[in-house]
Amino acid sequence: MVQKNTEVISMDCVFCKIVKGDIPCQKLYENDKILAFLDISPIHKGHTLIIPKEHHENILDMPDETLAELAKTTKKISKAVKEATNADGFNVTQNNGAAAGQAVFHFHTHIIPRFDGDGLKTWPHKDIPEEEMKRIQEDIASFLKD
Numbered sequence: 001m002v003q004k005n006t007e008v009i010s011m012d013c014v015f016c017k018i019v020k021g022d023i024p025c026q027k028l029y030e031n032d033k034i035l036a037f038l039d040i041s042p043i044h045k046g047h048t049l050i051i052p053k054e055h056h057e058n059i060l061d062m063p064d065e066t067l068a069e070l071a072k073t074t075k076k077i078s079k080a081v082k083e084a085t086n087a088d089g090f091n092v093t094q095n096n097g098a099a100a101g102q103a104v105f106h107f108h109t110h111i112i113p114r115f116d117g118d119g120l121k122t123w124p125h126k127d128i129p130e131e132e133m134k135r136i137q138e139d140i141a142s143f144l145k146d
Contacts, residue, residue, distance in 0.1 A: 015106035046085035058096040087113035
């Protein structure tokens with residue numbers, strides 16, 4: 001990685017190359033911190049990616065102010081994607097780590113237009129016994145204490 005002015009860019013990251021203009025994209029929106037463009041392998045027409053211009057691998061690496069800007073931009077672009085595609089709904093997804101399905105290790109959010117009867121499914125739900133739920137709740141809560 002290199003630092004250019006105040007920007008952090010990874011030389012081998014495809015999204016950093018898009019930010020730098022080395023790889024073209026179908027740009028939808030851009031400001032000084034955020035870039036949004038159409039996914040080149042869309043699930044549906046209008047499938048959009050939103051990225052910070054600085055290289056951050058995942059949500060845990062992202063500065064809070066950048067994450068807040070990204071959330072505001074995601075809301076704005078989600079509305080435009082839904083209206084432009086006449087979608088019945090949309091998914092906003094973001095994967096962290098290979099085990100979660102992250103393939104490009106530069107933070108990115110997907111906006112995926114959804115249509116009634118499109119055949120896409122969400123992940124399956126599980127029944128977890130109440131005592132195990134309580135233990136998990138306590139374990140997670142213990143890491144949230146200041």
